Amino acid sequence: MLKNDLLDQWDRENFFHPSTHLAQHARGDSPSRVIKTASGVYIEDRDGHKLLDAFAGLYCVNAGYGRQEITDAIAAQAKELAYYHSYVGHGTEASITLSKMILDRAPANMSKVYFGLGGSDANETNIKLIWYYNNILGRPEKKKIISRWRGYHGSGLVTGSLTGLELFHKKFDLPLANVLHTQAPYYFRREDLGQSEAEFVAHCVTSLEEMIAREGADTIAAFIGEPVLGTGGIVPPPAGYWPAIQEVLKKHDILLVVDEVVTGFGRLGSMFGSDHYGLEADIITIAKGLTSAYAPLSGSIIGEKLWKVLEQGTDENGPIGHGWTYSAHPICAAAGVANLKVIEALDLMNNARDLGAYLKGALADALGDHPHVGDVRGEGLLCAVEFVKDKDDRIFFDTSEKIGPQISAALLAQSQVIARAMPQGDILGFAPPFCLTHAEADIVVAATVQAVGAVL
């Protein structure tokens, strides 16, 4: 067993952590956080501190930690066949079974699943396939992708461009050309406070239509969006937003990519966010909840309309020139099969819906009247508290005041509860594992009240 000091030193000297202040970490100004084990909604660090993880890692450990059914399936698959590729028609029982399980649960008119490793590469795949589709259809100019400000779709070259958060663009020369950002459906932060929700939706639609008119519909291939904005602040859409947006997209023959990396497999209390909001996607992106993060696996669920053109393309041009070594990795696929079985056998999706309503209600009851709480919102087991400097005059904190990070740090220090300070704005996010109990939700709420009281 390594001594803590040595492990900290190796960490500082060798490990490049994602989404981290690199200089501070290398200097040792920010602590190494070494997690050792986990069970249910709790993770435990190397010193034996138990922390209630109310964000399920990065909203991905939906089935909860330490599920033996999933770890046994991973071990059994690793013993039988740790790896074989899925190129040129190869597969394994696990990958074929998982593709069938996904399609059986997916919304109508979905045809095939392409497997990747994470949400970012799945969205890269989607954009490549959309470009291929338009080339096969003989319209090579129809290539631009519209995303939304505050959307999050990954941090690769194209996907970091699709992400509508400045932090992911700054100093990386992003966004790339061909990616456009339109109005976020964020009613609480609307510019015109006099707007009703319906007027704000009309404003979102007009902004989109103006962009399409400006660029030319024949240059725009697709629109990508999360059913509920996630990393950009956990923002459910205002009523009527999605039907109105879909109408515009259909009118201009623009494909819809629904990024369900967070919402897929039950987070909103429905199997997919697309079911929840009546979305008719051309491609659905899945990751996180597909395996509850027991192994890295993502997918692009391809709609019938696209699939037919992809087939036509390979008849005309030969095999599709797109593939990852680890696509449909058997160990990850086995984790996916076992995870979906656990979620369904234990009725965890319904628990997510019930506990989500309970948690949001309890947070609203406890904090709704606080002078610095501007909004308590959510959908399913995904909710957020947004802090404001002045509630009546709608004055927001400056990001540099780091109110969200201060409150999440207090929550951890005082109560050993993890909630996520969302990267932009002063928002605390909650997305616990689906197995959360009422008693655990009560702990989270009481701890949050205490942390808010300590900071504001």
Ligand code: PLP
């Ligand atoms: N899409 C959404 C909606 C996400 O929330 C994320 C990650 O949080 C991604 C894509 C990127 O997934 P990954 O981090 O697995 O690449």
